[in-house]
Amino acid sequence: MLCHDCPRMCGVDRKTQIGFCGEGDKIRVAKVIENFMWEEPLVSGNKGTLAIFFSGCSLRCEYCQNYQISHIGKGEVYSPKQFADFLKSFDYSKYDSIDFITPTHFSSCLMSALSIFKPPVTLVWNSSGYERAETLEKLLPFVDVFLFDLKYFSSELSGRLSKAADYFEVASKAVKFVAENKKEEVDEKTGVMQEGVIVRHLVLPGEIADSFKVLDFLAEEKNVIVSLMQQFTPIGKGEKERKLLPLEFKAVLAHAEKVGIKRGFYQEEGCADQTFIPKF
Ligand code: SF4
Known part of the structure; x- marks a missing residue:
């Protein structure tokens, strides 16, 4: 089948050809971290999430903090059935959620796997927000929490840094779509989100x-929790060669307050460090 999983719409046969995301027709897992605590508290909870980092990416930003897996690609490959078996092998009493990190370009395969086995914890779709509405509609029954980035407004900027001049047009529609379809529900005992939408913005x-x-x-977007991040770390390539200044982040926080964003998270100062990027 020709691939139209993401807005790149390459139309390639992934059995024999590689599209923009750099991945074939099998799910490739670059790394698994159990009890991962570095997501928002609504996702990490007290026990941590089962974080599954997928290889490749449909956006491939030039400053990507996970460059080793998004651009180069590595890891174990699984058919949907094998991936369902892999998911079955974990003891879900140990985690508060499961976190699919950069899953968009494996959407079709992941839905096939999840129709065989859906883990009995909150399933988080942690993506760039560059998503096709048609794919999101199919994902709704499988995903509990959409944890999207909203990276850029300017098409010039998104074109320059992520080769996606239509980023805001596509991602803003994606945010609106999931916000309409996933009403917020949080477990009062654990504080873990059971359903809802969190939108991250890395300044x-x-x-x-x-x-x-x-x-x-x-x-x-009143049905969305906003998470502001200041962890930008230069990776030694591309045009962004310095960290964010504390003053820049303060100005963004002040703007969030000014426009009435009251519910959400922001990262503390001092998190822009290589130690916050998992080793792949
Ligand atoms: S998932 Fe990959 S191959 Fe499919 S449309 Fe997107 S970038 Fe192209």
Whole structure:
């Protein structure tokens, strides 16, 4: 079948050809971290999440913090049936959720796997937000929490850094779609989200004017929890060569308050360090 899983719409046969995401027709897992505590508290809970990092990416930002797996690609490959068996092998009493990290380009295979076995904890779809509405509609029965990025407003910026000039147009529609379809529900005892939408925004050095516009949009989305991140770490390639300045992040936080964003998270200062990037 020709692949149209993501907005790149490559239309390639992934059995024999590789599209923009760099991955074939098997699910490739780069790393698994059990009891991972570095997501928002609504996802990590007290026990941590079962974090599954997939290899490849449909966005491939030039400053990617997980460059080793998103651009180079590595890991074990699984058919949908094998991946369902792999998911069955974990003891879910040990985690508060399961976190599919960068899963978009494996959407079809993952839905096949999840129709065989869906883990009995909150399933989190942790993606760039660059998602096709048609794919999201099919994902709704399988996914409990959509944890999206909303990276850019400017098409010039998204074109330059992620080769996706249509990023905001596509991702803003994706946010609206999931916000309409996943009403927030949080387990009172554990504090873990059972259903809902969290939208992350990583503030980029020198781009706070763009962050303001992203926040202006998010301020209108009342069914979304906003998570502001300042962990940008230069990876030694691409145009972004410095960390975010504390003053830049403060200005973004002040703008969030100004436009009325009251519910959400923000990262503490001091998190922009290589030690916060898992080793792959
Ligand atoms: S998932 Fe990969 S091959 Fe399929 S449309 Fe997206 S980038 Fe292209």
